[in-house]
Amino acid sequence: MTKKMLLAVFCTVSFGIVKAQSVPTALNSVPTVTEADVSTVTPIPFYEQLPLVKEVISFAKEHLYTRYRSGGTNTRGFDCSGFTRFCFNHFGLLLPHSSAAQGNVGEAINQEQAQPGDLILFKGHSSKGSHIGHVGLITEVIGDQIKFIHSAWNGGVRYDYLHADYYKRRFMGVRRVAHMLAEN
Known part of the structure; x- marks a missing residue:
């Protein structure tokens, strides 16, 4: 995968995890992105x-x-x-x-x-x-x-x-x- 695609996937997954958490300190934590997370996201052409x-x-x-x-x-x-x-x-x-x-x-x-x-x-x-x-x-x-x-x-x-x-x-x-x- 290209660096841009991985960055887009990382940002998308990160945003989704941050939005799902209601704890105010969640913005300071960096979620872990697994290979499974990357494979489930289809980039938009x-x-x-x-x-x-x-x-x-x-x-x-x-x-x-x-x-x-x-x-x-x-x-x-x-x-x-x-x-x-x-x-x-x-x-x-x-x-x-x-x-x-x-x-x-x-x-x-x-x-x-x-x-x-x-x-x-x-x-x-x-x-x-x-x-x-x-x-x-x-x-x-x-x-x-x-x-x-x-x-x-x-x-x-x-x-x-x-x-x-x-x-x-x-x-x-x-x-x-x-x-x-x-x-x-």
Whole structure:
């Protein structure tokens, strides 16, 4: 477990024990946290801490099967960055209309820390390139499986998985922008 998770569990358990005690001196004592205490507390995923993230993902899903349109930024057709921009803009977070520019927004996140609501970035059509050319919105993370929604030139708005060879070879990174929703 990470230090942050253990600290959160410790604080949660400590607060619960302190609240349960009615003796005024309980605030001065430090409760013992056992391994059993830690294993019974389930940490709340980042995306569930921000209700707007669920709303952005739900809004994105409403546009499944909308056609691809180069330069498209609305329901008549989206390109990849036009789609992510459209979804976040609906909730007050204005992203640039370029996948490369969206690759500079927010905070870089390790693939292992990816959460729903994060942007996922890829190289363009060539897996040998070194520039961001495609972007999607992560909708689900189960283990090491990352599911994302995006507007692809060959199918419009649809779901795909990072573990598919096409995307695995082009993967460039993950950016966390959802925390910026709460700041707006």
